[in-house]
Amino acid sequence: xxxxxxxxxxxxxxxxxxxxxxxxxxxxxxxxxxxxxxxxxxxxxxxxxxxxxxxxxxxxxxxxxxxxxxxxxxxxxxxxxxx
Amino acid sequence: xxxxxxxxxxxxxxxxxxxxxxxxxxxxxxxxxxxxxxxxxxxxxxxxxxxxxxxxxxxxxxxxxxxxxxxxxxxxxxxxxxxxxxxxxxxxxxxxxxxxxxxxxxxxxxxxxxxxxxxxxxxxxxxxxxxxxxxxxxxxxxxxxxxxxxxxxxxxxxxxxxxxxxxxxxxxxxxxxxxxxxxxxxxxxxxxxxxxxxxxxxxxxxxxxxxxxxxxxxxxxxxxxxxxxxxxxxxxxxxxxxxxxxxxx
Numbered sequence: 546x547x548x549x550x551x552x553x554x555x556x557x558x559x560x561x562x563x564x565x566x567x568x569x570x571x572x573x574x575x576x577x578x579x580x581x582x583x584x585x586x587x588x589x590x591x592x593x594x595x596x597x598x599x600x601x602x603x604x605x606x607x608x609x610x611x612x613x614x615x616x617x618x619x620x621x622x623x624x625x626x627x628x
Numbered sequence: 629x630x631x632x633x634x635x636x637x638x639x640x641x642x643x644x645x646x647x648x649x650x651x652x653x654x655x656x657x658x659x660x661x662x663x664x665x666x667x668x669x670x671x672x673x674x675x676x677x678x679x680x681x682x683x684x685x686x687x688x689x690x691x692x693x694x695x696x697x698x699x700x701x702x703x704x705x706x707x708x709x710x711x712x713x714x715x716x717x718x719x720x721x722x723x724x725x726x727x728x729x730x731x732x733x734x735x736x737x738x739x740x741x742x743x744x745x746x747x748x749x750x751x752x753x754x755x756x757x758x759x760x761x762x763x764x765x766x767x768x769x770x771x772x773x774x775x776x777x778x779x780x781x782x783x784x785x786x787x788x789x790x791x792x793x794x795x796x797x798x799x800x801x802x803x804x805x806x807x808x809x810x811x812x813x814x815x816x817x818x819x820x821x822x823x824x825x826x827x828x829x830x831x832x833x834x835x836x837x838x839x840x841x842x843x844x845x846x847x848x849x850x851x852x853x854x855x856x857x858x859x860x861x862x863x864x865x866x867x868x869x870x871x872x873x874x875x876x877x
Contacts, residue, residue: 547844547845547846547869547871548845548869549845549869549870549871550867550868550869551735552673552733552735552736552868552869553689553869553870555673555689555732555733555734556638556675556687556689556729556730556732559638559732560638563637565732565733565734567732567733567734567735567736568733568734568735580862581735582735583733583735583736583866583867583868584735584867628734
């Protein structure tokens with residue numbers, strides 16, 4: 546399946562962070578690449594939603610939903626800055 | 629809290645279908661009445677949620693096809709093996725209720741107040757939907773931004789909003805390229821968008837154009853790379869990739 550981009554998870558991110566996040570700026574903890582969340586590489590066909598860096602493909606964020614609760618892994622992000 | 633619009637929160641709400649407009653053999657526009665709609669910007673999308681009798685839920689994102697100030701509408705392409713789009717395009721009737729939430733997104737949006745530079749809109753297939761919202765917004769607000777739409781479609785019959793795009797508008801140029809079949813006597817472009825076509829259609833980078841590129845992943849990457857190759861700064865090329873995937877809950 547082709548990956549999508551961060552625009553596709555605008556609703557999910559809004560649910561988790563309580564704000565519009567596709568225009569937020571994320572920094573990859575692996576390569577320091579910085580760009581809008583909308584430009585990340587997103588895989589939605591996994592059991593969870595997997596977000597990778599557009600520059601180095603490192604894992605940035607993982608979201609899994611279980612019993613109406615989100616489990617969120619943000620270890621791949623050095624920074625996430627909302628406007 | 630469900631069903632109550634809380635400021636800053638994104639909540640599911642019930643919308644009523646008011647109109648269904650067939651666009652092409654595979655696509656239809658669905659117009660909604662949404663009681664608590666906070667208003668949207670051109671380029672944003674919304675999520676639709678269907679719940680089966682057994683509680684199984686399927687969620688999909690659709691770009692908003694209407695301009696800010698117009699009733700909320702989406703244009704849906706029927707995917708043969710789809711879980712949601714066959715229902716939306718074939719079963720849904722005016723008067724039916726449906727769950728949606730939005731508007732969503734703040735990156736792939738055009739603002740008629742601040743964005744005056746020439747607009748380059750590149751669409752692959754139904755990626756034209758948010759770009760149509762931008763064009764309608766441009767027209768409705770009397771924006772002075774000149775616009776070019778480069779629209780790649782399988783065939784002429786698959787071109788969505790064709791009548792609308794062919795209305796005379798001195799500030800808008802539309803270039804179609806048909807990738808699979810061309811009608812007899814077709815004098816437009818044929819084949820996929822390549823660097824040569826982009827170089828011909830795209831505003832020169834020196835005019836500080838703003839580009840919006842929406843379509844399948846392969847289309848978006850080819851066009852975005854081509855534009856950067858023509859000197860467009862990455863930040864002036866806004867991209868949105870879509871595909872048949874969706875969330876399952």
